[in-house]
Amino acid sequence: MYKYLEISQSIEQKIKLNKFEPGKRLPSIRSISKMFGCSMSTAIKAYEDLVDRHIVYAVPQSGYFVVEATMVAPERDLAQIDFSTGVPLIDEMPSDDFKHCLNSAVDIYSRVALHTDIEGIASLRRLLEKYLREYQIFSSYQNIFINLGIQQVLTILSQMPFPNNKECILIEEPTYALYIMFLKQAGIKTLTIKRDENGLDLKALEHLFKTGNIKFFYTVPRHHNPLGTCYSKKTREKIAMLAEKYDVYIVEDDYLAEMDFNVKYDPIYAYGDHYHHIYLKSFSKIIPWIRIGLCVMPSHLIDLFRTYKRNHYYYSYVASSIVAQATLEIYIRNGMINSHINLLKKQYSSKIKCLKSEIAKLSDLPDGCKWSYGSGYYAYIWLPEHLDESRLIDNLEKQNIVVSSGIHFYFSPTSYEKGIRICITRTNNEQIARGIALIMSEIEQSV
Structure with missing residues (x-):
């Protein structure tokens, strides 16, 4: 030695x-x-x-x-089956390559301020222009903004005036819980359209676009949270066509694009006129060590969005750090992100197959009970109206099974369709199989 x-x-x-x-x-x-x-x-x-x-x-x-003693992460209850969150377990993800990129970024930018321009690092934006082409998003780097996740962009867009001079925001119901919370707290005029396991009613959507004074329609076309479904090609094409026809903007949340096993799936953006379309992408689900998202803005909204983002920046002091951006740039430029995504898809393909298999076995469901699932991390179980949802969740917790109440994903309590969401992010195949069986057993006993 x-x-x-x-x-x-x-x-x-x-x-x-x-x-x-x-x-x-x-x-x-x-x-x-x-x-x-x-x-x-x-x-x-x-x-x-x-x-x-x-x-x-x-x-x-x-x-x-x-070095001072570091904080020790709380120990996980290994007996618990956690279906409650889509936040991945960091300790189960490969991190050595990412640590290398982070160290390199710190070395490069150690003498630079933590925050950067409103748009983000130019070299990263140019790289993302090429990266997005893999997902059928063709745009100039000048249209790309780096943000602190998707929620920040939604907050800005919701408060920003649009050229169509309309006021209401249309959302799917159910949809992203944190955005619902923001819309309610901010008192923003909001309309909803029902989405179920089959998608949405395109005639109802057209009626709302025509008469609802809709500024923009926020939608999660694939890997929907909480339903786990994806829009058909016909629906995506129709939404793009209606946006142009009725001068309604589409805010497309494609947060989990990398984890799609259907290589022929194109986002709504690919069918649109690129005038009425704003594309959102997050890296948080695949690279949970950093909180970075991006948005692709149509050219005529760039200056307006930049102004409102700058105001938001000064008000909240929230922006993606230059080290985080540099880390992502190194990670992408060296091709490490592709290896990381391939490994994640390999890990999750087994879980996804397991979930599909367990759901397929459930042929004789209680009246009023049905499943929604298509792909990705999430699935939703609609429950009979007379079933006590809170008691069901409490009983499942006593059996070490944690799920999320569906009420969080509905804007209006009056339109809430009773149910629970499950997510397979923090589980393994054995837990998925055992957990689904126990959930259905508890539902049957509660009916």
Whole structure:
């Protein structure tokens, strides 16, 4: 073993035994050299090894210090089947490549301010222009804005005037819970259109576009949360056509595009006139270490969106850090993101097949009970109206099964169709099979 490794391991052991306390200054280079009978360069190399492994840190002109004890993540209940959230378990995702990119980004931008231009780093936007082509989004980098996730963009768009001079926002029901919460709290005029396992009523959509004073229609065409469904090609084409016909903008949330196994699926944006279409994309579900999203704005809205985003920026001090953006750029540029996505798809394909298989087995459902599922992470179970939903959820929790109430995904309590959402992000195949069986058993006992 190299001498510097012997020294670094000896110091590490003393730190673990609390002989060197966290936050306290370690012996000087000269002291280490005398203590271990080595050259000063060897002592420096030993400390550099400890720095690289985040055990100690260096302070210029002061020396080396023990890193303070880090927070310990709460232990997961391994007996619990968690169907309640779409937030992935970070510790189950491959992270070595990402850590390398993060370290490189920190080195490159260590002397640059944490925040950057309203639009985002230009080199990343140019790269994303090419990246988006894989998903049939053809646009100039000048139309791309980097944001702190999708919610930030939705907040800005909801408060921003549009050239059609209309006021109401149309949303699917059910839909994204956090956006519903924002619309209610902000008191924004909102209309809804019913979406079910078969999609939506295109005639009803046209009527709303024609008469509802709709500024924009917010839609999640594929991997819908909470239904887990995807719009057919016919529906996507029709929505694009109606947007142009009635001067209604489409805000398309394509948050999980990378995880689609249907390579022929094109977003609504691909069928539209690129005048009435705003495309949203998030990286949070596939790269949960950073919160970055993007939007593709039509050219005539760029200046207006930039102005409102700048106002939002100054008001909330919220923007994607330059280090996070640089990390994503390195991750994409080196092709590491493609390997990461392929690995994730391999992991999730087994879960998705398992969920489909378990749902397919449920041929004799109680009256008033039905499943919605198409692809992706989510599925929804509609429940009989007379069933006590809260008691069902409580009983499932007693069996270590956690699900989400469907009420969160409906804008209006009067239009709420009783149900529960499940998500397979934090489960394995055995848990999916056992969990679905237990959920259906509890429903049957509750009917």
